[in-house]
Amino acid sequence: MLTRELNSGFLIGAAIGSGSNALAVERGGADFLLAINAGRLRNMGVPSIASMLPVLDANALTEDFAREELLALCRKPVLIGVNVWGREFEPAAQAVAIAEAGFAGAVNFPSCMHYSRPMQQILSRAGRGIEQEVALLKAVQDAGMMSMFYCSSRTQARLAADAGLDLVCLNIGWNVGGAVGHRSRSTIEEVAMEAREIGRLIKRINPNTRFLLEGGPIAAPEDLSRVLSLAPLDGYVGGSTIDRLPLESSVASMIDGFRQASMRPTRLDRESHDLVNWSKQYGFVGQSESHVAMLRRLRALSTARDPILIVAEPGQDSLPAVRALGAIKARSRSLNMIQIDVAEQGLPARARNVLFGHRDSSATRPPVLADPAVEIVVIHAPERLTQALQRRLARALKDGIFRMAGSRRSLKIEPRIVLLCNFYVGEETSGEDLLGAGLDPELSSYMAGWTLHLPPLRDRVSDLALLIEGKKAKNEPLIQNQLEFSTAALQKLQAHDWPGNEAELYTILGRLAGRPSSLPVQPDELVPLLQSATTVGQQQNGRSEKDLIIDALWRNGFSRSKAAGALGISRKTLYNKIKKFGLSG
Known part of the structure; x- marks a missing residue:
């Protein structure tokens, strides 16, 4: 029988509904394919459960696409879905037709097992129940082909094992997940417990029957791994998990990619492109209109030696701008920069001595403002300096020189000075906002023309x-x-x-x-x-x-x-x- 051609290890079956998906699962290493009407309907965009509704002739629908798209393209065994609900029930004749069509075997689908127990009993009394499905598959197997039986209960599994069918697949319900998937009613652990009990029953009756699992909450490989850790299985059959869910996610991902590409900034002109490339060396990222406008002003300011006031909101990264402002002096070397955070200073007098120095300490440590070894000084939160110290700083920046405390000697300002204010400020009312935040009018007025706003x-x-x-x-x-x-x-x-x-x-x-x-x-x-x-x-x-x-x-x-x-x-x-x-x- 063709079942002997299957590998002796773990089996993977794929219930698919199109030739393109068939080729994909074959390349992926599936052992056999199922041509069932649920697969075709999935590819038509309707839920798998529609396979149980009288909307199309299940046998005719399945045979048409299986002949044209699966048998013509695939080398793996293809099992065709058959049911027993037609006007005539002739298992032997149906088995001959399946063999002549070139199929490797058959599977009972659509099946009575998806109906409620009372409905199953009615169909059985009418001669179109689970017993007839087993008889049809037994006839297919007796004709030298492979058979797979879908079951949903111990009683159904026992019938298949007693008949000696090749493969028995416990179907634990319609697959969950995706756009049209069902909600899970069973946990992985509950499924594993049920599979373990039914698997043991089948093996006791017929050790040669291979036991597989499909459906329910198993939506990904890791879900199957959890089941296998609790229940031994001979294989897995994927329907929606192979034929629908990967397609939905991959197509959605591809559309996402195209959509995100459209959401990226439009193509830059040459000048803006040069600005963006220039800014990358300092750590900037971005090419929006407001960002490029800031870069344009920053590059112009970076060529000067004048003091700069950077206004940024809390949470913004101002270091790239500082690097760019100090690049002219630093050239290829690392930037010698001192940062003074006034907000962390214990006393305003300490900030004053650090900036302007003091006669008692000038012999061992020059004032920061006059240190020739320092290339750039960043003063964070200058608005927290005393008003008197802010006015002194404004005059020193304006004159380019200052007098050290306790001394009559004037010193030249050597480093470039960058003042950095962190608070919310509007572009149009920046002056008023800066004053309201505590910046002295004299300092704010002097820096008005040399202010760089980082766009939030x-x-x-x-x-x-x-x-x-x-x-x-x-x-x-x-x-x-x-x-x-x-x-x-x-x-x-x-x-x-x-x-x-x-x-x-x-x-x-x-x-x-x-x-x-x-x-x-x-x-x-x-x-x-x-x-x-x-x-x-x-x-x-x-x-x-x-x-x-x-x-x-x-x-x-x-x-x-x-x-x-x-x-x-x-x-x-x-x-x-x-x-x-x-x-x-």
Whole structure:
């Protein structure tokens, strides 16, 4: 019999519905193919359960596609699905027809085993039940072909084993998962327990019968591995798990790829392309319009020696800009940079002595502002210096010289000075905002023409895909090749307000690392992460609630449902706030 041609190890059967999928599973190493009407219907876009409905002649549908697409293309044994519900029941004649058509054997499908027990009993009394399915397969086997019997209970399995059928496959229900899949009713452990008991029964009756499993919660190879750890099996038959689920995920993934390609920034002109390439050496990532505009100004400022004020929001990475500003002096060497964080200084006097020096310490350590070995000095949070010290700094920067405390000698400012303010500030009202944040009017006025605003992430969301790839590349193997985003998830990220900027993005990537699923990240996984970040960000950037609502509405195409989701509030709450702030128009 043809069953002897199958390997003696673990068998893999594939119930497929098209020639293209047949070639794929054959290349993948399947041992045999099943041509059943459920497979053909799956390829027509309807659920497998439609195979049990009187919508098409099951035998005719199966035989047509099996002849044209499977037998004509495949070398592996093909078992054709047969049923006993026709007007005539002639097992011997049907077996001859199966052999003449060139099939290697048969399988009982569609089968009575999918019906309820009362329905099965009615069909049995009418001479079209499980017993007749076993008799038909026995006739096929007696004609020298291979037979596989689908069963769903111990009683059915016993009938097949008593008849000495080649293969018995326990079908544990329609496959779960995918776009049209069923919900699981049984756990993997429950399935394994049932398979172990039925498998033992079959082997006691007929040790030569090979026992296989199909359906239910087994949706991936790891699910089968869990079953095998609890129950011995001779093989596995995949229907939707081989014929539908991989197609859905691979096609969806490919469409995702094309969609994400369309979401990337448009082609840059030559000048913008040069700017982006120039910026990469300093650690910049991105090519959005606002980002390129910032790079254009940064490159112009980098050629000068004048002091620079960088304004960035909390969570933004300002180090690439600092590197670019110090590149002229550093050339190919590493940049000799000193960073002074006023927010961490214990006393304003300490910051004063570090910057301007003191007569008592000048012999051993020159003031930072006059140290020729230092190429760039970054003063973080200059607004926290005393007003008097800020005015002194403004005059020193303006004159290019300063007088050390306790001394009449004037010293030249040697390094390039970069002031770095971290708080939310609007481009149009930057002067007022800087004053409100504590920057002295004299210092703010002097730096007005030499201020560089780093665009926040919410203004360059088209760079998200590039930023994610950049973060992944820097953190291999933590998240590289393990974290992909679906198109819907990327759209969710682009609609987010990003109050924490790049730092928030990095935090989210870190929380997603090591997630159990290898499939692309879906929007529902991001909701709790983005909502918590929004709450923190509102406290950080100080924007009004009205501004946040307007921004969320704009970013979500004025869809109130999506805006409410992005803000982490209910639609009813959003409606009330829209009414409160007079935004209903």
